[in-house]
Amino acid sequence: MNTSLKMIIVLTxxxxxxxxxxxxxxxxxxxxxxxLSTALVQVSLAGATYDSEETIGNRAATPTExxxxxxxxxxxxxxxxxxxxxxxxxxxxxxxxxxAAIEVTDLDQNIRYRLLVYNQSGAFVTERDYIxxxxxxxxxxxxxxxxxxxxxxxxxxxxxTLAATSPAIATRTLxxxxxxxxxxxxxxxxxxxxMTVTATDINRLDIxxxxxKPYINTTINSSQTGYNITAVTANLSPHNNAxxxxxxxxxxxxxxxxxxxxxxxxxxxxxxxxxxxxxxAADNNTTTFTISNITIGTITATNxxxxxxxxxxxxxxxxxxINIVPNDANITHQGQDAVRINGxxxxxxxxxxxxxxxxxxxxxxxxxxxxxxxxxxxxxxTGTTAAGAISGWSNNYTGIPANRWNLGSEASPTKNTSFDPxxxxxxxxxxxxxxxxxxxxxxxxxxxxSTVDPLGTAKVLTSPRNANAKLTFPLAGNRNWNNGxxxxxxxxxxxxxxxxVNTDARHYGFHQGLENIGESVKAWGFNxxxxxx
Numbered sequence: 001m002n003t004s005l006k007m008i009i010v011l012t013x014x015x016x017x018x019x020x021x022x023x024x025x026x027x028x029x030x031x032x033x034x035x036l037s038t039a040l041v042q043v044s045l046a047g048a049t050y051d052s053e054e055t056i057g058n059r060a061a062t063p064t065e066x067x068x069x070x071x072x073x074x075x076x077x078x079x080x081x082x083x084x085x086x087x088x089x090x091x092x093x094x095x096x097x098x099x100a101a102i103e104v105t106d107l108d109q110n111i112r113y114r115l116l117v118y119n120q121s122g123a124f125v126t127e128r129d130y131i132x133x134x135x136x137x138x139x140x141x142x143x144x145x146x147x148x149x150x151x152x153x154x155x156x157x158x159x160x161t162l163a164a165t166s167p168a169i170a171t172r173t174l175x176x177x178x179x180x181x182x183x184x185x186x187x188x189x190x191x192x193x194x195m196t197v198t199a200t201d202i203n204r205l206d207i208x209x210x211x212x213k214p215y216i217n218t219t220i221n222s223s224q225t226g227y228n229i230t231a232v233t234a235n236l237s238p239h240n241n242a243x244x245x246x247x248x249x250x251x252x253x254x255x256x257x258x259x260x261x262x263x264x265x266x267x268x269x270x271x272x273x274x275x276x277x278x279x280x281a282a283d284n285n286t287t288t289f290t291i292s293n294i295t296i297g298t299i300t301a302t303n304x305x306x307x308x309x310x311x312x313x314x315x316x317x318x319x320x321x322i323n324i325v326p327n328d329a330n331i332t333h334q335g336q337d338a339v340r341i342n343g344x345x346x347x348x349x350x351x352x353x354x355x356x357x358x359x360x361x362x363x364x365x366x367x368x369x370x371x372x373x374x375x376x377x378x379x380x381x382t383g384t385t386a387a388g389a390i391s392g393w394s395n396n397y398t399g400i401p402a403n404r405w406n407l408g409s410e411a412s413p414t415k416n417t418s419f420d421p422x423x424x425x426x427x428x429x430x431x432x433x434x435x436x437x438x439x440x441x442x443x444x445x446x447x448x449x450s451t452v453d454p455l456g457t458a459k460v461l462t463s464p465r466n467a468n469a470k471l472t473f474p475l476a477g478n479r480n481w482n483n484g485x486x487x488x489x490x491x492x493x494x495x496x497x498x499x500x501v502n503t504d505a506r507h508y509g510f511h512q513g514l515e516n517i518g519e520s521v522k523a524w525g526f527n528x529x530x531x532x533x
Contacts, residue, residue, distance in 0.1 A: 039197035041141040041205060043115060045132045047104040048157070048189050048209035051315035070439060071306045072342065072465075075299055075324065079225055080465070082343050083306040083322045084436070104208055109133040113155035113189075113207070114162050115141070116177065116247060120148050124172035127165060145199040150174060152247050153191040153207050156181065165247070177247035184241040184280035185261055188212045190250030212250045215317045217276035218263055220294070222324040224343060227297030229273050234291045235260035240280045251314075254280055260290075279312070287312045289320065296324055328463035333532055334425030339471055341463045342440035344433060345532035346471055347426060352382065362447055363454035364474035370421075371479050374496055374505040374522035375404030377421040381479050381486075381525055383455075390484030397481065397521040398503050405498035406430060413498060415533055420498075426530035431499035431506040431517065433531055437461065437471075438508070438515055447475075449512050452490045459493060459510035471529070473510050479525025494518070494526040 073081040111132050117125040130138050143149060152174070156162065163180050165172070181188070189209035197203040216236060222229050242256025263275030281287065287310040293302050306322060325343030332338065337348035337355070349359045350369030359367055368383025373394070381390060405428045408414030415427035422428055429437075442464055447457035455474060463469035477489035492511045499506040504519045507526055520526075 037145050037199070038142045039145045039147075039199045039201075039203055041143060041197060041203045043128070043130060043135055043138075043141060043205045044207065045107065045111075045113060045130070045135075046206045046208050047106050048211060049104045050211045050215070050317040051313075053317045053319070072440075073304050073306060074327075074465075075296070075301050078327055079296075079299065080325050080327055080343075081301075081304060081306065081322060082325055083320070107132060107157065107209075110159050111155060111157055112159055112162060113153055113209075114165070114179075115205070115207075116152045116154075116165065117141070117143065118150045118152070118174040120150075122150075122174040124169060124174070124177065125149065129162065131159075143197050143203075146196065148194065148196040151191075151193045151195065151205055152177075153205075153209070154179060154245065154247065154250070155187075155189045155209060157187040157189055174248050179245045179247065180242070180255070181245060181252075182242045182256070184239055184243065184254075184256065184259070185277050187215065187278045188243070188245060188250070188252060190245075192250070210250070210315060211278075211317070212252065212315055213278045213280060214312045214314060215276060215278045216263070216289075216312075216320055217274060217317065218265075218289075218320040218322070219272065219274045220265070220322045220324070221272050222296050223271040224323065224325045225271075225296060227299070228269050228271055229265075229294065229296050230269055231293060231295040231300075232265045232268070232273060232275075232291065233262065233293045234265070234275070234289065235262045236277065236279050237261070237288050237290075238281050238284070238286075243280050252280075254282065281312055283313050285309055285311045328466040328469040330469055334423070336423065336426065338532065339463075339469050341437065341461075341469055341471070344437060344440075346429075346437065347422075347530045348471070350474065350476075351421060351528040351530055352379065360460070360470065360472045362456040362458070364458055364472075364476070365453070365455050367472075368455065368474050368476040369527055371525035372421060372496065372528055373525055374500070375400045375419060377419050379421075381484065383476060385479075385486070387486040387489075390479070393479075393482075393484035395482045395523045397523040400500075400503075400522050402500045404500075410499060421528065422530035425533055427533050428496060428498040428528055429531040431497040434495070434497050434508050435517070440464075441471075443515060445512055446472075447490070449475075449491055455490055457490045457512075459515065473527075473529065475510060476527060481521050481523035481525075484525060494520075494524070496526045496528050 070084045075081055109132050114129050116127040119125055128138050165179055190212050191207045191209050237260050239261040240254035240256050241259050243252040244255050245252045261277050261279045263277040265273040265275035288308040289306055291304040323343050328341045331340050333345050338345050339348055352370030354366040370379040371381040373380055404419050405416055406413045407416045410430050410432050413430045420427050441461035444460045449457050457475040459473045461471045473493050475493040477487050478494045480487055495508050497506045501519055505522050507518045509516045509518045
């Protein structure tokens with residue numbers, strides 16, 4: 001090999017080594033301190049929540065809840081429209097501002113949302129518009145390593161492009177940022193979070209929006225009539241058709257014009273229709289719900305106002321439940337003498353009482369019926385059982401399952417046929433149902449409250465629409481939890497509900513001039529008045 005060729009080979013090898021060293025240095029430099037100046041933020045949308053959810057419908061309050069708002073309107077001589085305002089089970093009162101958050105709900109794909117970034121002094125840094133499910137199509141969000149930022153996100157829960165953020169970028173801060181929204185029935189969802197981003201960690205924003213406007217979902221149920229709802233139009237007011245949203249806290253100011261918010265109901269030609277709408281209103285207790293027109297079977301009614309004083313609070317989802325029910329009357333149901341009041345059907349007599357006697361006429365000795373301990377179908381005493389202690393009485397009240405009489409919930413009870421003593425087609429009522437009965441009737445007392453035998457005292461609950469539709473509750477006293485001895489006969493009457501409270505259970509107490517919700521250990525012996533399933 002000649003000298004020139006050797007020199008070419010040596011030079012080639014040397015150049016290759018230099019190139020490799022440069023590449024190595026370049027790779028080493030890419031992980032150097034200057035590249036730790038940028039932190040990548042990953043953005044995703046997890047869902048949304050309301051501050052609380054509350055039911056406007058046939059629900060009952062616990063003793064600590066506010067009084068029910070209720071409205072009953074006669075559609076004609078045969079049917080009533082019954083609407084009630086109740087907080088949802090385990091939710092706070094409509095008048096309570098301290099509401100606990102409810103579960104996160106999923107959102108549709110392809111809804112648009114905007115993310116804005118501000119530094120610690122509140123100055124605007126940048127913003128991104130995202131489409132849920134397609135976040136990767138938006139340019140990456142890179143921020144300064146080791147810096148703390150405030151992230152604000154907003155969405156109207158639809159696929160429409162959001163209006164531009166104002167003011168101009170040069171003067172924009174967290175305190176003055178805002179977005180103008182047209183169309184007052186869109187939802188307003190807001191998110192705010194402060195985070196320090198680093199180049200060495202995964203900086204993830206899993207956005208959970210909070211709804212900032214009230215949302216009212218209305219259900220109209222005509223199933224008790226057997227007729228379909230073929231047409232319905234309704235509206236809510238006050239309401240405005242535009243708003244200005246402040247990005248510092250998600251609050252909004254109503255703008256535009258005062259108009260009615262009209263939910264669309266579906267499916268028509270069925271017995272249950274629903275319509276939900278987000279309303280643009282300040283917190284108030286004067287919201288009016290008007291049914292402009294409704295057709296049920298051959299019945300058409302117009303300009304019905306179930307409520308003109310609904311409490312409405314920002315960030316709360318309301319369930320407005322309206323039932324169309326037959327008028328109050330004495331009926332036969334599942335082979336039992338019964339009374340229909342406010343859409344509920346109750347047995348005419350106490351469980352175990354004589355079915356041959358008029359339940360509304362004293363003496364009531366043979367109308368007392370049976371006494372039961374909570375959660376059991378066993379009869380522990382009758383109206384004729386001697387007054388003294390009962391041999392073999394069980395005073396145990398612990399370890400009794402909460403679902404002994406109700407396999408469902410307080411709002412939607414389900415009979416536990418293994419332990420519920422009521423006949424077929426009936427069950428032990430929930431506290432909610434007993435409260436509804438009490439709130440839907442007029443109350444009176446009959447008898448001498450000092451005469452134990454013959455028993456002549458009772459509490460009478462009468463329909464305000466039909467004086468012949470009434471329920472009479474003999475004041476038969478109780479059987480003592482410890483030994484089964486009879487107490488307070490002719491003075492008070494106690495009736496179990498299916499609603500437990502730890503080792504206790506709820507009941508209703510009837511007394512002279514007074515009715516109250518009580519809580520007692522489950523070993524007490526009380527009467528039962530069954531409600532239709």
